[in-house]
Amino acid sequence: MILLEYIVAISALIASGLLVYGLKRMSSPVTAVSGIVTAGWGMLFVTAASFLGIFSVSEAAKPHLVVNVILAILGLVIGGGWAGWKGRSVAMTAMPQMVALFNGMGGGAAAAVSVIALTGPKETGIVPLLVTVAGGLIGSMSLSGSIIAWAKLDGRMNKPIRFGGQRIINAAVFMLTVLLGIMAAFLYHQDGGGIATLLFFIGALLAGICMTVPIGGADMPVVISLYNAFTGLAVGLEGYVMADPALMIAGMVVGSAGTLLTVMMAKGMNRSISNVLFSNFGEASASTATGPQKEAKSVAAGDAATTMRYASSVIIVPGYGLAVAQAQGKLYDFVKQLQAAGVDVKFAIHPVAGRMPGHMNVLLAEAGVPYDMIYDMEDINDSFADTDVALIIGANDVVNPSARTDKSSPIYGMPILNADQARQVFVIKRGMGMGYSAVQNPLFFQDNCAMVFGDAQAVLSKMVEAVKALGTS
Amino acid sequence: MITAMTFIIALYIFMLAAFTGYEVISRVPSILHTPLMSGSNFVHGIVVVGALTALFNASSVLEQVVGFLGVMMGAGNVVGGYVVTDRMLAMFKPSDKAAPQKGAQK
Numbered sequence: 001m002i003l004l005e006y007i008v009a010i011s012a013l014i015a016s017g018l019l020v021y022g023l024k025r026m027s028s029p030v031t032a033v034s035g036i037v038t039a040g041w042g043m044l045f046v047t048a049a050s051f052l053g054i055f056s057v058s059e060a061a062k063p064h065l066v067v068n069v070i071l072a073i074l075g076l077v078i079g080g081g082w083a084g085w086k087g088r089s090v091a092m093t094a095m096p097q098m099v100a101l102f103n104g105m106g107g108g109a110a111a112a113v114s115v116i117a118l119t120g121p122k123e124t125g126i127v128p129l130l131v132t133v134a135g136g137l138i139g140s141m142s143l144s145g146s147i148i149a150w151a152k153l154d155g156r157m158n159k160p161i162r163f164g165g166q167r168i169i170n171a172a173v174f175m176l177t178v179l180l181g182i183m184a185a186f187l188y189h190q191d192g193g194g195i196a197t198l199l200f201f202i203g204a205l206l207a208g209i210c211m212t213v214p215i216g217g218a219d220m221p222v223v224i225s226l227y228n229a230f231t232g233l234a235v236g237l238e239g240y241v242m243a244d245p246a247l248m249i250a251g252m253v254v255g256s257a258g259t260l261l262t263v264m265m266a267k268g269m270n271r272s273i274s275n276v277l278f279s280n281f282g283e284a285s286a287s288t289a290t291g292p293q294k295e296a297k298s299v300a301a302g303d304a305a306t307t308m309r310y311a312s313s314v315i316i317v318p319g320y321g322l323a324v325a326q327a328q329g330k331l332y333d334f335v336k337q338l339q340a341a342g343v344d345v346k347f348a349i350h351p352v353a354g355r356m357p358g359h360m361n362v363l364l365a366e367a368g369v370p371y372d373m374i375y376d377m378e379d380i381n382d383s384f385a386d387t388d389v390a391l392i393i394g395a396n397d398v399v400n401p402s403a404r405t406d407k408s409s410p411i412y413g414m415p416i417l418n419a420d421q422a423r424q425v426f427v428i429k430r431g432m433g434m435g436y437s438a439v440q441n442p443l444f445f446q447d448n449c450a451m452v453f454g455d456a457q458a459v460l461s462k463m464v465e466a467v468k469a470l471g472t473s
Numbered sequence: 474m475i476t477a478m479t480f481i482i483a484l485y486i487f488m489l490a491a492f493t494g495y496e497v498i499s500r501v502p503s504i505l506h507t508p509l510m511s512g513s514n515f516v517h518g519i520v521v522v523g524a525l526t527a528l529f530n531a532s533s534v535l536e537q538v539v540g541f542l543g544v545m546m547g548a549g550n551v552v553g554g555y556v557v558t559d560r561m562l563a564m565f566k567p568s569d570k571a572a573p574q575k576g577a578q579k
Contacts, residue, residue, distance in 0.1 A: 012522075019516050020493060026512045027501040032562045036512055040555050043519065047551070050522045053529050060532035071537060072528050075544030076521075083553030087560070098557055099511050102518075106550035109520045112543025116527040116536050127480055228514050235520040236490070240483045242523045248483065249490045254517040256494035261510055358507035365564030376502070 004055055011049030012246035018042025019250050023257070029371055046246055060121055079105070092366050093323045096359060097153035100224045103231055104146025110139030110234035111201065117241050118184055118197045128241045129188055133181035135237030137204045142230040144208035149224050152212075161213040167278065170210045177203030211277070219276045221352065221359075222265045226273070229258025265352070271414075296432065299450040304426045305334070305463035309470055311388035313344040315380065317419050318360055319353055321394015321429070325456035328367030331393065334460050335369070337467045346383075347374045348417050350398035381418050390422035393456050394429065400441045425449040428459050508561040515554030521547030
């Protein structure tokens with residue numbers, strides 16, 4: 001059986017190499033597609049190889065082996081089939097919550113491994129048991145927290161739940177859970193160990209819920225990214241308990257990569273992680289809409305389109321509203337018309353446009369917009385001042401100049417796109433409603449700004465018509 | 474039996490893997506953040522292997538139930554993560570023509 005063990009171990013080694021190499025390739029747009037395929041082969045390989053493990057199961061499990069293998073195949077088919085169907089059919093705009101859900105499932109799987117390690121007959125010793133508790137805690141929190149994040153992004157849970165003393169209660173739940181976890185590890189296979197384990201996992205799931213409910217929807221991307229890192233960490237820790245280096249490596253790589261990604265996202269919103277987790281965003285912002293409000297100008301879609309047709313440069317700032325209206329395709333039609341007329345068109349993407357960093361890029365890519373027309377905030381922010389027209393579609397907070405000037409604003413300090421510096425600003429918007437952070441936007445009342453009211457899809461259709469009517473000249 | 478030495482080796486693996494993850498992500502253009510989050514989400518789906526091993530070695534009904542749930546969720550993580558990432562990445566393609574011409578006529 002030694003040979004068999006070597007085959008399994010070397011398969012895992014090759015697989016973890018492929019997974020990390022695949023992740024590396026995913027970090028450049030040129031090689032990204034082949035990256036996920038590489039990682040996919042690694043995963044397929046290691047999963048197949050793990051089935052060789054059925055030849056070396058413990059004595060106690062031998063009588064159950066047939067049932068266990070059937071259960072395993074059923075689990076793979078049901079879980080994989082459901083997720084594959086869901087992942088294929090979901091709309092691109094709903095991707096962030098899908099990622100949250102799949103991530104939660106990974107956390108749940110890590111927690112399940114932890115349950116078995118804490119209750120099963122395999123003696124491991126106190127250090128691995130404590131590691132298992134840590135992995136179980138993180139995995140369970142990731143599971144329940146991700147489900148809450150999914151519900152929030154999916155619009156099933158709209159208001160953040162906040163109450164007095166919440167932070168103290170959350171801390172108490174967490175401490176108690178840790179205590180129960182330590183008890184569960186020390187009472188392994190003794191009286192009370194089962195109860196402690198059960199209470200520990202209930203507490204851990206509860207802690208994940210408590211941690212997530214007070215966080216507002218705008219911060220969810222950061223939270224999902226954090227839970228992604230959490231799951232990675234939990235997988236790595238359970239890998240140690242299972243004595244499986246492939247799990248340790250893949251889990252920990254994701255744990256650190258996910259942490260870095262979380263920090264980068266939080267930075268994009270000018271918030272620290274602790275700020276996201278422990279402060280109640282937007283609470284102190286009741287008095288932002290003060291001062292005399294001028295009337296916002298409005299302009300017809302056709303007129304705005306004509307202005308852009310004869311401009312020499314246009315920068316488009318797309319926001320989540322564009323995606324909600326499913327107007328990316330129409331927008332690109334309009335852009336192609338402008339390009340045909342010799343207008344220099346660029347897209348400016350705020351780091352948190354859409355609901356996740358890069359989410360807007362994905363949505364634009366879906367419409368066929370080539371990625372070399374798309375610019376990051378740092379690369380394009382200085383160009384607004386010598387641009388004729390900034391066209392803002394369904395975006396609000398990311399172009400709110402009060403983030404620069406108004407210290408009382410809850411978004412003060414958040415880096416924004418300098419769309420207000422363009423010679424002319426058009427804003428396509430359904431109404432004068434406020435953005436995700438519920439903050440008034442003074443840009444709309446600026447002299448160089450005109451609103452084009454209406455659904456993005458309808459407005460862009462009118463714009464396409466208007467430019468077509470002008471003909472080519 | 475897991476000894477002190479294997480514990481230390483585990484810490485080394487964790488440390489090096491953490492550096493690897495940091496390096497892999499640190500030079501990424503922001504347009505790839507979402508696909509990459511999804512991609513790393515797929516990678517930690519390897520937990521399904523741990524769940525499979527645990528389920529194969531299950532000897533009680535509790536272990537079988539929990540192991541089954543673990544395999545199911547792990548498989549969901551793997552397949553869902555792959556499909557979503559693949560869909561996102563399939564959309565990245567460079568423009569066919571050269572960069573849009575700059576500053577044409579007014």
